[in-house]
Amino acid sequence: MSQLFNALILNPEDNVAVALRSLHPGEYLSIQGNDRAIQVMENIPYGHKIALEPIETDSKIIKYGECMGISTEDIMPGYHVHVINVRGLKEEERLDALREVQFHENL
Numbered sequence: 369m370s371q372l373f374n375a376l377i378l379n380p381e382d383n384v385a386v387a388l389r390s391l392h393p394g395e396y397l398s399i400q401g402n403d404r405a406i407q408v409m410e411n412i413p414y415g416h417k418i419a420l421e422p423i424e425t426d427s428k429i430i431k432y433g434e435c436m437g438i439s440t441e442d443i444m445p446g447y448h449v450h451v452i453n454v455r456g457l458k459e460e461e462r463l464d465a466l467r468e469v470q471f472h473e474n475l
Contacts, residue, residue, distance in 0.1 A: 373388060373398045373400050374387065374388050374389055374391060374395070375399050376399065377399055377401075377402060378431060379430075379433030379434075381433045382431055382432070382433065383419065383420055383421050383423055384417040384418060384430065384431050384449050385420055387412045387414055388414070389414050390412065391411070393410055395407070395408045396408070397420075404420070406418075408446050417431060417449035419445050419449050420445060422442070422444055423443040425439055425440065426439065426440075429449060434465065435461070435468075436454075437454040437455060437457060438454065438456075439453060439454055440453050
C-alpha cells in the first residue's frame with residue numbers, strides 16, 4: 369500500500385513545509401521521511417507554507433534552506449505562514465542572507 373503525503377519539506381533546514389493539497393484544521397501533516405506529528409490548525413491552501421516548529425516574531429522563515437522572509441508575529445506549528453504574518457527582507461537583511469549562503473558554500 370502506498371503512502372500519500374500531504375506536505376513537502378524542500379530542505380532539511382526548513383522551518384516550513386509546502387502543502388501538496390489544501391489542508392484543513394484537525395488533519396495531521398504527512399511528510400515523507402518525517403515522523404513529527406504536526407496538526408493543521410487552520411486552512412492552508414495548496415502550495416502555501418505551514419509552520420513545522422514555533423517561529424518567534426522577527427525570526428527567519430526558511431524555505432529551500434534559505435531565508436524567504438521575516439515573521440511579523442509568533443507562528444506556532446500547524447499554522448499558515450504567508451503575507452499575513454511574514455514580511456519581505458529589507459535590503460541589508462537580503463545582503464546578509466546572501467553573504468551567509470556564500471559563506472556556507474565556501475566551507
